[in-house]
Amino acid sequence: MIKTSRLVLKAYEPEDQESMVELLTNDEIKKTFMIPDFQSRADVIALFKRCLEFSVSGQHYERGIYLDKKLIGFINDVFTEGNSIELGYVIHPDFQNRGYATEALSAAIGDLFQKGFGEIIAGAFENNTASCRVMEKCKMTRTEREETIKYREQLYHCIYYSIKKPE
Numbered sequence: 001m002i003k004t005s006r007l008v009l010k011a012y013e014p015e016d017q018e019s020m021v022e023l024l025t026n027d028e029i030k031k032t033f034m035i036p037d038f039q040s041r042a043d044v045i046a047l048f049k050r051c052l053e054f055s056v057s058g059q060h061y062e063r064g065i066y067l068d069k070k071l072i073g074f075i076n077d078v079f080t081e082g083n084s085i086e087l088g089y090v091i092h093p094d095f096q097n098r099g100y101a102t103e104a105l106s107a108a109i110g111d112l113f114q115k116g117f118g119e120i121i122a123g124a125f126e127n128n129t130a131s132c133r134v135m136e137k138c139k140m141t142r143t144e145r146e147e148t149i150k151y152r153e154q155l156y157h158c159i160y161y162s163i164k165k166p167e
Contacts (some may be wrong), residue, residue: 011055021028
């Protein structure tokens with residue numbers, strides 16, 4: 001568990017299911033975070049259960065972001081290679097523009113450096129200026145890595161930021 005001045009980052013609890021369903025099916029979130037198209041509510045719940053398992057397994061970096069014990073977002077690994085880890089993060093639209101994403105990502109970066117990672121990477125669609133600003137506030141710098149990703153039948157230009165563990 002990680003505590004910041006306003007937030008807690010920790011493993012999910014089974015009672016977080018409805019809050020996570022809301023995050024995973026929110027139309028605003030789906031515009032900027034790649035979430036599968038679910039065929040049924042059961043599919044969403046199955047993904048939550050997998051995330052719940054990941055969050056307690058130690059095999060993945062999967063944490064809920066909590067404000068006053070309410071799940072308002074999550075941060076998770078996209079991939080890990082050597083001592084580098086790529087993260088994705090989400091804050092529910094009702095809680096955006098209050099610094100929560102910056103606070104959560106900054107805390108996760110510190111935690112991952114303590115766990116031995118040497119580089120933290122995150123990416124965003126180029127037009128997602130809010131997410132790019134979050135990464136910049138966390139002292140991440142834009143890298144040369146860019147790619148075009150097809151998501152929901154549209155092409156998006158994705159840019160990446162990283163931060164290396166201080167020597």
